[in-house]
Amino acid sequence: MDWEESFKFRLTEFLRAEQFIFNAPMNEHTTFKIGGAADVLIFPSSADDVSKIFKLVDEFKLPCTILGNGSNVLVRDKGIRGAVVKFTEKFFGDMRCDGQRLFACAGAKLKDVSTFAAENSLTGMEFACGIPGSIGGAIFMNAGAYDGEMKNTVASVKAVNRSGELIEFTGASLGLGYRHSNFQENGCAICEVELILQRGNVTDIKNKMADFTERRESKQPLDMPSAGSTFKRPKGYFAGTLIDKTGLKGLRVGGAMVSEKHAGFVVNVGGATASDVLNLIEEVKRRVCEAHGVTLMPEVRIIGEE
Numbered sequence: 001m002d003w004e005e006s007f008k009f010r011l012t013e014f015l016r017a018e019q020f021i022f023n024a025p026m027n028e029h030t031t032f033k034i035g036g037a038a039d040v041l042i043f044p045s046s047a048d049d050v051s052k053i054f055k056l057v058d059e060f061k062l063p064c065t066i067l068g069n070g071s072n073v074l075v076r077d078k079g080i081r082g083a084v085v086k087f088t089e090k091f092f093g094d095m096r097c098d099g100q101r102l103f104a105c106a107g108a109k110l111k112d113v114s115t116f117a118a119e120n121s122l123t124g125m126e127f128a129c130g131i132p133g134s135i136g137g138a139i140f141m142n143a144g145a146y147d148g149e150m151k152n153t154v155a156s157v158k159a160v161n162r163s164g165e166l167i168e169f170t171g172a173s174l175g176l177g178y179r180h181s182n183f184q185e186n187g188c189a190i191c192e193v194e195l196i197l198q199r200g201n202v203t204d205i206k207n208k209m210a211d212f213t214e215r216r217e218s219k220q221p222l223d224m225p226s227a228g229s230t231f232k233r234p235k236g237y238f239a240g241t242l243i244d245k246t247g248l249k250g251l252r253v254g255g256a257m258v259s260e261k262h263a264g265f266v267v268n269v270g271g272a273t274a275s276d277v278l279n280l281i282e283e284v285k286r287r288v289c290e291a292h293g294v295t296l297m298p299e300v301r302i303i304g305e306e
Helices: 004-011 047-060 110-119 135-141 202-219 239-245 274-292
Strands: 020-025 037-042 064-067 073-075 080-086 095-098 101-105 154-160 166-170 189-196 256-258 266-268 301-303
Touching: 004 020, 004 037, 004 047, 047 064, 047 080, 047 154, 047 189, 073 274, 095 110, 101 110, 110 135, 110 202, 135 189, 239 274, 256 274, 266 274
Parallel strands: 037 080, 064 080, 073 301
Antiparallel strands: 020 037, 095 101, 101 189, 154 166, 154 189, 256 266
Protein backbone atom coordinates (compact mmCIF):
# COMPACT_ATOMS: atom_id res chain seq x y z
CA MET A 1 0.00 0.00 0.00
CA ASP A 2 1.96 2.98 -1.26
CA TRP A 3 -0.38 5.43 0.48
CA GLU A 4 0.12 3.94 3.94
CA GLU A 5 3.12 5.90 5.21
CA SER A 6 1.87 9.31 4.09
CA PHE A 7 -1.63 8.52 5.40
CA LYS A 8 -0.17 7.48 8.75
CA PHE A 9 1.86 10.69 8.96
CA ARG A 10 -1.27 12.75 8.32
CA LEU A 11 -3.24 10.84 10.97
CA THR A 12 -0.59 11.60 13.59
CA GLU A 13 -1.24 15.32 13.06
CA PHE A 14 -4.54 15.04 14.95
CA LEU A 15 -4.81 11.54 16.46
CA ARG A 16 -2.82 9.70 19.13
CA ALA A 17 -0.96 6.54 18.12
CA GLU A 18 -3.48 4.37 20.01
CA GLN A 19 -6.29 5.73 17.80
CA PHE A 20 -5.38 3.83 14.64
CA ILE A 21 -4.15 0.38 13.63
CA PHE A 22 -2.86 -0.59 10.19
CA ASN A 23 -3.60 -4.10 8.88
CA ALA A 24 -6.08 -4.59 11.74
CA PRO A 25 -7.53 -8.14 12.07
CA MET A 26 -11.30 -7.56 12.20
CA ASN A 27 -11.91 -10.84 14.03
CA GLU A 28 -10.58 -8.93 17.05
CA HIS A 29 -13.01 -6.04 16.55
CA THR A 30 -16.36 -7.77 15.93
CA THR A 31 -18.56 -9.83 18.24
CA PHE A 32 -18.66 -12.65 15.65
CA LYS A 33 -14.83 -12.99 16.02
CA ILE A 34 -14.64 -13.41 12.25
CA GLY A 35 -13.10 -11.39 9.42
CA GLY A 36 -9.93 -10.55 7.52
CA ALA A 37 -7.82 -7.44 8.07
CA ALA A 38 -8.84 -3.83 7.49
CA ASP A 39 -6.20 -1.71 5.77
CA VAL A 40 -6.51 0.85 8.56
CA LEU A 41 -8.83 0.93 11.57
CA ILE A 42 -9.39 4.37 13.11
CA PHE A 43 -10.95 5.29 16.46
CA PRO A 44 -12.17 8.92 16.56
CA SER A 45 -12.74 10.67 19.89
CA SER A 46 -14.78 13.66 18.69
CA ALA A 47 -16.92 14.92 15.82
CA ASP A 48 -13.96 17.06 14.82
CA ASP A 49 -11.84 13.90 14.49
CA VAL A 50 -14.51 12.36 12.26
CA SER A 51 -14.60 15.47 10.08
CA LYS A 52 -10.82 15.43 9.64
CA ILE A 53 -10.81 11.67 8.94
CA PHE A 54 -13.47 12.00 6.23
CA LYS A 55 -11.61 14.86 4.57
CA LEU A 56 -8.36 12.88 4.69
CA VAL A 57 -9.99 9.74 3.32
CA ASP A 58 -11.49 11.80 0.49
CA GLU A 59 -8.11 13.38 -0.26
CA PHE A 60 -6.51 9.93 -0.52
CA LYS A 61 -9.54 8.59 -2.43
CA LEU A 62 -9.91 5.65 -0.04
CA PRO A 63 -13.12 3.70 0.54
CA CYS A 64 -14.42 4.25 4.07
CA THR A 65 -16.56 1.98 6.26
CA ILE A 66 -18.25 3.08 9.49
CA LEU A 67 -18.66 0.68 12.42
CA GLY A 68 -20.11 0.86 15.91
CA ASN A 69 -19.45 -1.93 18.40
CA GLY A 70 -19.10 -4.48 15.58
CA SER A 71 -22.01 -6.49 16.97
CA ASN A 72 -24.30 -6.74 13.95
CA VAL A 73 -21.74 -7.29 11.20
CA LEU A 74 -19.99 -10.08 9.38
CA VAL A 75 -16.65 -9.07 7.87
CA ARG A 76 -15.69 -11.16 4.85
CA ASP A 77 -12.51 -13.23 4.91
CA LYS A 78 -10.49 -10.93 2.64
CA GLY A 79 -11.04 -8.04 5.03
CA ILE A 80 -11.90 -4.42 4.30
CA ARG A 81 -10.08 -2.14 1.91
CA GLY A 82 -9.38 1.46 2.82
CA ALA A 83 -10.32 2.95 6.16
CA VAL A 84 -12.68 1.64 8.83
CA VAL A 85 -13.90 4.27 11.30
CA LYS A 86 -14.98 2.54 14.50
CA PHE A 87 -16.83 4.25 17.34
CA THR A 88 -15.85 2.73 20.69
CA GLU A 89 -16.71 3.16 24.33
CA LYS A 90 -13.08 3.96 25.15
CA PHE A 91 -12.70 6.94 22.82
CA PHE A 92 -16.24 8.09 22.10
CA GLY A 93 -18.53 6.91 24.89
CA ASP A 94 -19.42 9.91 27.08
CA MET A 95 -22.97 10.33 28.41
CA ARG A 96 -24.79 13.09 30.27
CA CYS A 97 -28.31 13.91 31.46
CA ASP A 98 -30.23 17.17 31.37
CA GLY A 99 -33.62 16.61 32.98
CA GLN A 100 -35.43 14.01 30.87
CA ARG A 101 -32.94 14.35 28.03
CA LEU A 102 -30.06 11.88 27.83
CA PHE A 103 -27.13 12.63 25.54
CA ALA A 104 -24.80 9.81 24.50
CA CYS A 105 -21.79 9.79 22.21
CA ALA A 106 -21.97 7.21 19.43
CA GLY A 107 -19.55 4.70 20.99
CA ALA A 108 -21.45 4.35 24.28
CA LYS A 109 -22.68 0.78 24.71
CA LEU A 110 -26.45 0.34 24.73
CA LYS A 111 -26.42 -1.56 28.00
CA ASP A 112 -24.50 1.32 29.61
CA VAL A 113 -26.95 3.88 28.23
CA SER A 114 -29.79 1.79 29.64
CA THR A 115 -28.09 1.59 33.05
CA PHE A 116 -27.25 5.31 33.03
CA ALA A 117 -30.90 6.12 32.31
CA ALA A 118 -32.02 3.90 35.18
CA GLU A 119 -29.55 5.53 37.58
CA ASN A 120 -31.10 8.87 36.66
CA SER A 121 -34.67 7.60 37.22
CA LEU A 122 -35.45 7.67 33.50
CA THR A 123 -37.58 5.01 31.84
CA GLY A 124 -37.81 4.09 28.16
CA MET A 125 -34.46 2.39 27.51
CA GLU A 126 -35.01 -0.80 29.51
CA PHE A 127 -35.51 -2.81 26.30
CA ALA A 128 -31.90 -2.09 25.29
CA CYS A 129 -30.21 -3.45 28.41
CA GLY A 130 -29.11 -6.67 26.72
CA ILE A 131 -28.49 -5.56 23.14
CA PRO A 132 -24.71 -5.88 22.54
CA GLY A 133 -24.30 -2.79 20.39
CA SER A 134 -23.38 0.86 20.61
CA ILE A 135 -25.93 3.68 20.66
CA GLY A 136 -24.72 4.81 17.23
CA GLY A 137 -25.19 1.33 15.79
CA ALA A 138 -28.59 1.13 17.48
CA ILE A 139 -29.74 4.26 15.64
CA PHE A 140 -28.21 3.01 12.37
CA MET A 141 -30.28 -0.21 12.63
CA ASN A 142 -33.19 1.20 14.68
CA ALA A 143 -32.47 -1.56 17.17
CA GLY A 144 -35.31 -2.97 19.19
CA ALA A 145 -36.26 -5.74 21.57
CA TYR A 146 -39.21 -6.78 23.69
CA ASP A 147 -41.43 -3.71 24.15
CA GLY A 148 -39.25 -1.01 22.60
CA GLU A 149 -37.15 0.33 19.75
CA MET A 150 -34.89 3.32 19.30
CA LYS A 151 -37.37 5.38 17.29
CA ASN A 152 -39.58 5.64 20.40
CA THR A 153 -36.91 7.48 22.39
CA VAL A 154 -34.61 9.34 19.99
CA ALA A 155 -35.15 13.10 19.63
CA SER A 156 -32.17 14.10 17.49
CA VAL A 157 -28.88 12.86 16.10
CA LYS A 158 -25.73 14.85 15.36
CA ALA A 159 -23.76 13.34 12.51
CA VAL A 160 -20.88 14.22 10.22
CA ASN A 161 -21.41 13.88 6.47
CA ARG A 162 -18.74 12.72 4.03
CA SER A 163 -17.78 16.35 3.31
CA GLY A 164 -16.89 16.74 6.99
CA GLU A 165 -19.88 18.91 7.95
CA LEU A 166 -21.76 18.45 11.24
CA ILE A 167 -25.51 18.03 10.63
CA GLU A 168 -28.43 17.55 13.04
CA PHE A 169 -31.19 15.10 12.14
CA THR A 170 -34.64 15.04 13.76
CA GLY A 171 -38.04 13.45 13.12
CA ALA A 172 -38.70 12.14 9.63
CA SER A 173 -35.14 12.94 8.48
CA LEU A 174 -33.96 10.01 10.63
CA GLY A 175 -36.01 7.59 8.50
CA LEU A 176 -36.47 5.13 11.35
CA GLY A 177 -38.34 1.95 10.43
CA TYR A 178 -37.97 -1.78 11.05
CA ARG A 179 -34.18 -2.31 11.27
CA HIS A 180 -33.68 0.77 9.12
CA SER A 181 -32.55 4.38 9.28
CA ASN A 182 -31.55 6.90 6.63
CA PHE A 183 -27.97 6.56 7.84
CA GLN A 184 -27.83 3.27 5.93
CA GLU A 185 -28.01 5.31 2.72
CA ASN A 186 -26.69 8.80 3.45
CA GLY A 187 -23.14 7.85 4.47
CA CYS A 188 -23.14 10.09 7.54
CA ALA A 189 -21.35 9.05 10.73
CA ILE A 190 -23.53 9.27 13.83
CA CYS A 191 -21.65 11.15 16.55
CA GLU A 192 -24.13 12.04 19.31
CA VAL A 193 -27.64 10.89 20.11
CA GLU A 194 -30.24 12.81 22.13
CA LEU A 195 -32.94 10.73 23.80
CA ILE A 196 -36.10 12.00 25.49
CA LEU A 197 -37.16 9.66 28.28
CA GLN A 198 -39.80 9.67 30.99
CA ARG A 199 -39.45 9.97 34.76
CA GLY A 200 -39.83 6.63 36.52
CA ASN A 201 -39.20 4.72 39.71
CA VAL A 202 -35.62 3.39 39.92
CA THR A 203 -36.68 0.09 41.49
CA ASP A 204 -39.35 -0.53 38.86
CA ILE A 205 -36.94 0.33 36.05
CA LYS A 206 -34.22 -1.98 37.37
CA ASN A 207 -36.72 -4.80 37.95
CA LYS A 208 -37.84 -4.54 34.33
CA MET A 209 -34.23 -4.62 33.16
CA ALA A 210 -33.54 -7.67 35.33
CA ASP A 211 -36.58 -9.42 33.83
CA PHE A 212 -35.44 -8.68 30.26
CA THR A 213 -31.90 -9.82 31.11
CA GLU A 214 -33.13 -13.11 32.59
CA ARG A 215 -35.32 -13.78 29.56
CA ARG A 216 -32.47 -13.01 27.17
CA GLU A 217 -29.92 -15.11 29.04
CA SER A 218 -32.29 -18.09 29.25
CA LYS A 219 -33.14 -18.07 25.54
CA GLN A 220 -30.13 -16.74 23.63
CA PRO A 221 -26.64 -18.22 23.07
CA LEU A 222 -24.78 -15.40 24.78
CA ASP A 223 -21.85 -17.67 25.62
CA MET A 224 -20.81 -18.03 21.98
CA PRO A 225 -19.59 -15.44 19.45
CA SER A 226 -22.34 -14.27 17.11
CA ALA A 227 -23.68 -11.16 15.42
CA GLY A 228 -27.01 -11.32 17.24
CA SER A 229 -30.17 -12.26 15.36
CA THR A 230 -29.08 -13.50 11.96
CA PHE A 231 -32.32 -12.92 10.05
CA LYS A 232 -34.94 -10.18 9.90
CA ARG A 233 -38.44 -11.04 11.07
CA PRO A 234 -40.53 -12.09 8.04
CA LYS A 235 -44.00 -10.54 7.98
CA GLY A 236 -46.34 -12.75 9.95
CA TYR A 237 -43.61 -15.09 11.18
CA PHE A 238 -40.61 -15.38 13.49
CA ALA A 239 -37.38 -16.40 11.76
CA GLY A 240 -36.17 -18.53 14.67
CA THR A 241 -39.46 -20.45 14.82
CA LEU A 242 -39.38 -21.19 11.08
CA ILE A 243 -35.77 -22.39 11.28
CA ASP A 244 -36.56 -24.54 14.33
CA LYS A 245 -39.64 -26.07 12.66
CA THR A 246 -37.47 -26.92 9.65
CA GLY A 247 -35.25 -28.96 11.99
CA LEU A 248 -32.14 -26.87 11.47
CA LYS A 249 -30.91 -26.37 15.04
CA GLY A 250 -27.34 -27.61 15.15
CA LEU A 251 -26.89 -27.45 11.36
CA ARG A 252 -23.24 -26.72 10.78
CA VAL A 253 -20.90 -25.54 8.02
CA GLY A 254 -17.28 -25.52 9.17
CA GLY A 255 -17.10 -23.49 12.38
CA ALA A 256 -20.51 -21.87 11.89
CA MET A 257 -23.62 -23.42 13.41
CA VAL A 258 -27.31 -22.69 13.84
CA SER A 259 -27.54 -22.29 17.60
CA GLU A 260 -29.07 -25.23 19.45
CA LYS A 261 -30.39 -22.77 22.04
CA HIS A 262 -32.06 -20.27 19.68
CA ALA A 263 -32.46 -21.12 15.99
CA GLY A 264 -32.48 -17.44 15.03
CA PHE A 265 -28.76 -17.17 15.81
CA VAL A 266 -25.80 -18.41 13.80
CA VAL A 267 -22.86 -18.85 16.18
CA ASN A 268 -19.11 -19.28 15.80
CA VAL A 269 -18.33 -22.58 17.50
CA GLY A 270 -14.61 -22.14 16.82
CA GLY A 271 -12.55 -21.02 13.87
CA ALA A 272 -15.52 -20.08 11.69
CA THR A 273 -14.80 -18.16 8.52
CA ALA A 274 -17.12 -15.65 6.89
CA SER A 275 -17.53 -18.16 4.05
CA ASP A 276 -18.76 -20.74 6.56
CA VAL A 277 -21.37 -18.30 7.86
CA LEU A 278 -22.50 -17.17 4.41
CA ASN A 279 -22.81 -20.75 3.16
CA LEU A 280 -24.80 -21.69 6.25
CA ILE A 281 -27.10 -18.67 5.82
CA GLU A 282 -27.79 -19.68 2.21
CA GLU A 283 -28.51 -23.28 3.22
CA VAL A 284 -30.91 -22.15 5.96
CA LYS A 285 -32.66 -19.79 3.53
CA ARG A 286 -33.00 -22.57 0.95
CA ARG A 287 -34.42 -25.14 3.36
CA VAL A 288 -36.84 -22.73 5.06
CA CYS A 289 -38.14 -21.51 1.70
CA GLU A 290 -38.54 -25.10 0.52
CA ALA A 291 -40.39 -26.12 3.69
CA HIS A 292 -42.51 -23.03 4.36
CA GLY A 293 -42.46 -20.85 1.24
CA VAL A 294 -40.91 -17.97 3.21
CA THR A 295 -37.75 -16.19 2.06
CA LEU A 296 -35.55 -15.14 4.97
CA MET A 297 -33.43 -12.00 4.69
CA PRO A 298 -30.23 -11.49 6.70
CA GLU A 299 -30.36 -8.87 9.45
CA VAL A 300 -26.59 -9.05 9.81
CA ARG A 301 -24.69 -6.40 7.83
CA ILE A 302 -22.21 -8.14 5.52
CA ILE A 303 -19.18 -6.02 4.67
CA GLY A 304 -15.71 -6.35 3.22
CA GLU A 305 -13.99 -7.65 0.10
CA GLU A 306 -15.50 -10.65 -1.64
